[in-house]
Amino acid sequence: xxxxxxxxxxxxxxxxxxxxxxxxxxxxxxxxxxxxxxxxxxxxxxxxxxxxxxxxxxxxxxxxxxxxxxxxxxxxxxxxxxxxxxxxxxxxxxxx
Numbered sequence: 001x002x003x004x005x006x007x008x009x010x011x012x013x014x015x016x017x018x019x020x021x022x023x024x025x026x027x028x029x030x031x032x033x034x035x036x037x038x039x040x041x042x043x044x045x046x047x048x049x050x051x052x053x054x055x056x057x058x059x060x061x062x063x064x065x066x067x068x069x070x071x072x073x074x075x076x077x078x079x080x081x082x083x084x085x086x087x088x089x090x091x092x093x094x095x096x
Contacts, residue, residue, distance in 0.1 A: 040064070041053075063087055 015024040023038045035050035047061045058073040067089045072082050084093040 009039050012025065012027040014022045015026075021039075021041060021043060023039050025039065026034075027037070028034050031053060033051050033053060034071065035048050037045050038047040040046050043070065044064070045062060046064075046067060047050075047059070050058050050060070052058060056074045060068070060072075061070040063069045067087055068085055069087075070082070070084050072080070076079055079096070082093075082095050083091055086092050
């Protein structure tokens with residue numbers, strides 16, 4: 001059996017597919033904020049889960065062209081906000 005480390009420390013970890021393409025990325029940005037990004041077979045970021053500087057989580061999704069399609073976030077006092085956009089980035093639904 002392969003040896004398993006108890007802790008792996010890195011600022012970024014890329015998970016690649018059989019062809020060596022990055023498909024997932026766990027990273028901490030220059031401001032120290034963590035994120036998990038999921039990339040498609042062309043290397044385009046399609047979904048991310050991140051924390052803002054205020055510690056509030058956000059889930060963001062993009063379409064095949066890179067257009068923002070959905071964003072779920074939390075505002076002050078953990079009020080939920082959800083925005084859905086069409087392929088032209090026009091908001092088609094938003095709450096609140």
